[in-house]
Amino acid sequence: MIRKYVVTIDSNKYEVEVEENGVVKSNKEVVVAAPVVASAPAVAPAPTAPASAAPAAPVAVPADGNKVTSPLPGTLLKLVAKQGATVAEGDLLCVIEAMKMENEIRSPYNGTVTSVIASEGAMLNAGDVILVIA
Template identity: 40%
Template sequence: MKYKVTLNGKTYEVEVVEDKAMLLAEYEAIAPQASPEVKAVAEAPAPSAPQNVKEASPASEASSDAVKAPIGGAVLSTIQEGSTVKSGDVVVIIEAMKMENEIVAPKAGTVTKIYVSKGSTVETGAPLFDIK
């Protein structure tokens, strides 16, 4: 089956051939040669550090039995210092790779210290909280 197709003001004769489950198009035309247009692009300014983002407290302030981050990411939420928790209660939520990771209390007790705050970023192994 033959068709005439006009594209950008130029008319092409196109033949469509049926072959098994595919349709193939054949046409006789010479595509116009065009050289790419190169434009100068201004260099993007270097990104500045995000404002109002508090980094986690240094590990030197953490106790030796502090619960540490199993994964790095952004802290979405924490509970309050002084909160009483049961084993398995969510204490901190860290977002990493668009997933929310719940960090739970390994034992029952009182959260005596929170080393991170909402909006801060943590690295793997950074102290998150203490429970006594």
């Protein structure tokens, strides 16, 4: 027999189904002290795009230079490297937000930022060019 219970944790209510195995130890209330592990809700709300974010039109990428591309889909949260800036391998170029995580994108090359293709707030797909270093 399956029984349904409502459990409240930190003011959040959860419906729990428990299958009985036929063995009843006692009818007493049991308090279990265990660490609380945060988990994602069963149904995540649909992401909403910021009002200022419009579909990006294809941008011409310069043929010369080393392209720095997005390794994952997400939003370009912060663009640190500006056009004309000198960067060294390992320098922070930008921050991409994906699934509420901030991912730092660092320079794989030494050189000068010759072209910035994406702008802050832009929605990126994996492989989209962010900037070019020569």
